[in-house]
Structure formats: structure tokens, C-alpha cells
Amino acid sequence: MCQQLFLPQFLNAAFERMMSDLHAHLTAHGYDDMRPTHFMNVFRFMDCDGTRPAELARRAGMTPQAMGELVSQLEKRGYVKRVADPGDGRSRTVVWAERGQAAADVANAFFEELDHDWATAVGQDDLNSMKQALRVLVAQPPRQSPPPWPPTEGTMFADVRSAGKA
Numbered sequence: 516m517c518q519q520l521f522l523p524q525f526l527n528a529a530f531e532r533m534m535s536d537l538h539a540h541l542t543a544h545g546y547d548d549m550r551p552t553h554f555m556n557v558f559r560f561m562d563c564d565g566t567r568p569a570e571l572a573r574r575a576g577m578t579p580q581a582m583g584e585l586v587s588q589l590e591k592r593g594y595v596k597r598v599a600d601p602g603d604g605r606s607r608t609v610v611w612a613e614r615g616q617a618a619a620d621v622a623n624a625f626f627e628e629l630d631h632d633w634a635t636a637v638g639q640d641d642l643n644s645m646k647q648a649l650r651v652l653v654a655q656p657p658r659q660s661p662p663p664w665p666p667t668e669g670t671m672f673a674d675v676r677s678a679g680k681a
Contacts, residue, residue, distance in 0.1 A: 540625040546618045565608035
């Protein structure tokens with residue numbers, strides 16, 4: 516039976532397409548050892564000044580052990596490093612390593628290109644309207660329980676969530 520497609524289904528399809536295209540873009544630029552799980556579960560939850568592994572696990576909805584495996588993979592490949600937490604020398608914080616920052620720069624360039632492509636496809640005014648509508652939607656309080664990763668100041672998603680509150 517055919518059903519009406521709702522906005523969340525379109526958002527999911529766009530997200531899956533974007534993630535697939537991002538992975539292809541990073542691979543084409545020499546980051547072929549990075550997997551979608553790395554940017555789905557680690558990079559998008561990292562604060563700009565570093566994040567404790569347990570906090571990354573909480574934001575990603577993973578066990579600390581599973582997050583530790585991902586962080587270890589990325590550390591071995593030179594994308595992140597663990598350093599002493601400036602607030603608590605007994606704890607470790609995951610920060611960007613040089614290769615990780617370079618990959619993030621490539622990803623940001625991809626997002627800029629994608630924004631241009633989408634503006635060409637639907638028109639800049641319609642794209643701006645979609646962005647504004649989504650800013651408002653993501654700033655709404657959750658329907659049931661708080662999200663597992665409320666973006667904090669300094670994360671790449673904090674600006675998106677707070678922009679709709681203006």
C-alpha cells in the first residue's frame with residue numbers, strides 16, 4: 516500500500532545521500548581509511564576544543580567501550596589524539612590531530628559545494644527558506660525526552676540548534 520511521504524522520510528533520504536556523497540568525496544581526496552561510522556559517531560559529536568570519550572559515547576548513544584574502539588581506530592590513522600584533559604589531568608580528551616583537521620576542512624568544502632548544488636537545484640530563496648524552517652524545527656523542545664546529545668557551545672551543531680531561537 517502506498518503511503519504519503521512525510522518530511523522526516525525526506526530528511527532521512529537527504530541525510531543518507533549526503534553521507535554517501537561525503538564518504539565518496541573524502542575517499543576521492545585521500546581519506547579512504549575513514550568510514551561513515553567515524554563521522555556519524557565521532558566527528559559530528561566532537562567539541563572544537565576536544566571532548567572526553569565518555570561524552571562522545573553518550574552523545575552518540577554508544578557504550579564507552581564501542582566509542583573507545585572508534586577513537587582508537589581514528590587515533591591509529593592520525594585523525595584524532597587523546598590528550599590530558601585541561602580541567603582534570605587524570606582524564607583524557609579527544610582532540611583533532613592534523614590529519615583529522617585536514618579531513619574536516621575537506622568535509623567543510625564539500626558542504627559548501629553541496630549547499631551551492633542544492634541552491635542551483637531549488638533556487639537560493641527556496642534553500643534559504645528550507646534552512647530557516649529547519650532552524651526553527653530543530654530549536655523546538657523534544658516531544659518526549661531530551662536528545663542524547665544536546666549540542667553544547669563550541670560543537671559543530673550548536674549553531675544550528677541555537678539559530679532558530681532568535
